Amino acid sequence: MDAGTDRRQWARTLRRAHERGLAGATAQPEVREVIDQSWRRSARAQVDPLGGPAPLVISAAEAAARWERSPLRVAEPILRELLADVGAAGQQVVLVCDADGTMLWIDGEPGVLEEATSIHLERGSRWSEDSAGTNAMGTALAAGHSLQVFSAEHFAVAVHEWTCSAAPVRDPETGETIGVLDLSGELATAHPHSLALVEAAARMIEAELRVASAERAAALRERYGERLRGGTGAGGRGTAGGGAIALGTSGGRIIESADPELRGRRLEIPHEGGEVGRELGLSLIAEPLGDRAAPDGDPSGFLIWKAGRSLPAGGAGAEPLRASLLGRDEALVADGGRSVALSRRHSEILCLLALAPEGLGAERLALQLYGEFGKPVTARAELSRLRRALPGAIAANPYRLTLELSDDRSEVEELLAAGRIGEALARYPGPLLPGSEAPLVVEARQRLDDGLREAILAFGSADLLAAWLRNPSGEDDVEACRALVARLDGTDPRRPAALSRLRRLLSPQR
Incomplete structure (x- = not known):
């Protein structure tokens, strides 16, 4: 929405799109992709769009007590300044939620605060997407970036008369999101500059957190360095x-x-x-x-x-790990003189870390493992268990491998790159973690399958084609079967079986 937009007209357009969206319509041009995706997440979380405002999960007194203990409390002067700049003139409230979307602090003009309370914009309310549907605070936390949500872009009808702009605030030490700052008001207060103001304030808060962190570090050195x-x-x-x-x-x-x-x-x-x-x-x-x-x-x-x-992880003398990831869902890892069988989830994590040598934060790892509703705390718990199984192999912040890892996936890729197709196929028992749905794993699995298949078809050897058709990845490959039949002359004893297989693959009854 830009400054020249007719707010009421655009709100009516969005309400019609919202009604169509609830009826199952997709890819509506009026609905931004970030909002469409959030609506889908809200629906999957079974948020009732007609069910009223956000739930109250703790008392206002408990929320105030949490605010007193929150690291974000150092930002209160910045919040007051933001409120002084826009609150009275813009008839808006400034508020802060924690990383779970629970509102800990809110302030504004008394009349606006009263209106805000009517939709549970108050201390103790929970504005995460899975509790309140699409809204600026919850969607900023879910998407990991700032955004403005206008009128019927909100999933809950009760909030359609409001516009909200929110930006996440991250811990300067860990990089993890610790809360979200929001500027909210009724439709008449909507302005595209609101989001820029909130983003600037969030960066100022992070700067204050860095200063506070440096001051604590200096105090630690002075008091305990001796x-x-x-x-x-x-x-x-x-x-x-x-x-x-x-x-x-x-x-x-x-x-x-x-x-x-x-x-x-x-x-x-x-x-x-x-x-x-x-x-x-x-x-x-x-x-x-x-x-x-x-x-x-x-x-x-x-x-x-x-x-x-013990030996430093990854340092001189540290033995590399050896992992078998192909053709199986549960990886087998050789760690020094012992063999470790990993669970499916731990196998996925090890593979993801191998595919992302720069490391993965808890939020990105949770997204890979559990999808849009994955929680970083769950990913951290799994990492903790895996690190106990493979001591010294995984570092944190971000999570990354600290020991050299050799695995059959990378070996097959290297053989393919060197043009040694027969050796690559011989070392390829099947797809990479075939049951995994983690996007990075799926992409790597498809890339390896496609690369091996294309090399075999291009090389054209009957022996390679026959071996590919015996492999789990190639057993239903019609094009490879056709190529094999074409390369076998009438005297080759393998031709009748290849023809029979091709007929079966082409049969409409399959």
């Missing part, structure tokens, strides 16, 4: 496994270290501390520092102790 040299834990106690070697933030970022292998790294550290470092092939202990809820603002972080170590 322990790296003193070799004592909290209360002056020593540790049997060795001296303190690093100081980390609450997000696991190493800000000081006597060990060059840890500098600049990030560890996955539980809230309560404990054993860490397996993703780097290290055996370490994280000791919590300070009281996270202390009223004096005592900085939280961790002192890292060496409790013995």
Whole structure:
């Protein structure tokens, strides 16, 4: 919507499109792709478009208490400034939801707040897509980017008189979305510049979070840095496994270290501390520092102790992994002197990490594994189990392989690239993780199948064609069967069977 758009006319157009969409219409020119996809997700989540406003999931008092503990609270001066700029003149409210879409903070003119409450734009309401359908806050969280939702672009009819602009806010340490900022008002307040204002405010909030993170890191260094040299834990106690070697933030970022292998790294550290470092092939202990809820603002972080170590992941002497991924749904991994049979899900994760050497964040991994409704927390739990099965092989932030991996998929691709088609086919027992629906795996599976098939058809050897037709990927290949029949003369004993197979493949009864 641009500044010259007749808001009421466009709202009527969208309402008609919304009615057609609920009746099953697709590919409507009036409906943006991001909205159409969100409507589909909302329908699959069984959100009732006529069922009223967003649900209230916690009390206003609990939401206020969560806001007091939220890292986003440092942004309140920015929110007040945004409200001062647009709130009174624009008759809009400014609000913040957490990463689950639960509203923790809202403010605006009293009259606008009263109208907002009528559609549950209030503390404690849940605006995730699976709770409230398409809306700026929930859809920004689901899609991972900012957007404006106008009138009947909302899935719920109760919100059709409103327009909302929202932008996600990300943690500067982990890169994960920790909340969403939104500017909402009734239709008369709609303006294309609203989205730009919200995006600018979200970036300012992230800048404030970076400053706060740097201040906490400096306070940690000042208060606890001496322990790296003193070799004592909290209360002056020593540790049997060795001296303190690093100081980390609450997000696991190493800000000081006597060990060059840890500098600049990030560890996955539980809230309560404990054993860490397996993703780097290290055996370490994280000791919590300070009281996270202390009223004096005592900085939280961790002192890292060496409790013995193995070879660094991916370092000199580290043995590569060997994975069998073709023709099976459950990968078999040779890890040093042992063989590990992975579950289907863990096989998918290992394959995805092999296909994305730059690494995958929890959100992208969840999308690959579970589709649009995948939750990062579920992906993290699976990663944690896989890392226990393959210690030292997978690092975090983003998740990536830290040991060299050789697998049969890449070997077949290399043989094809070298023109060694017969060897490639001999090492190809079947498709890559045939039961997986993860988009990256599906793409790699199709690419390998197509590449091998095209090479065999182009080479034209009867032996290769016959072998391809015996392979699970080629057993129903009509074109390959025709090519085989054409290459076998009448004296070849294989020709009758090839002709019979071709007739069966062409039979309409199949």
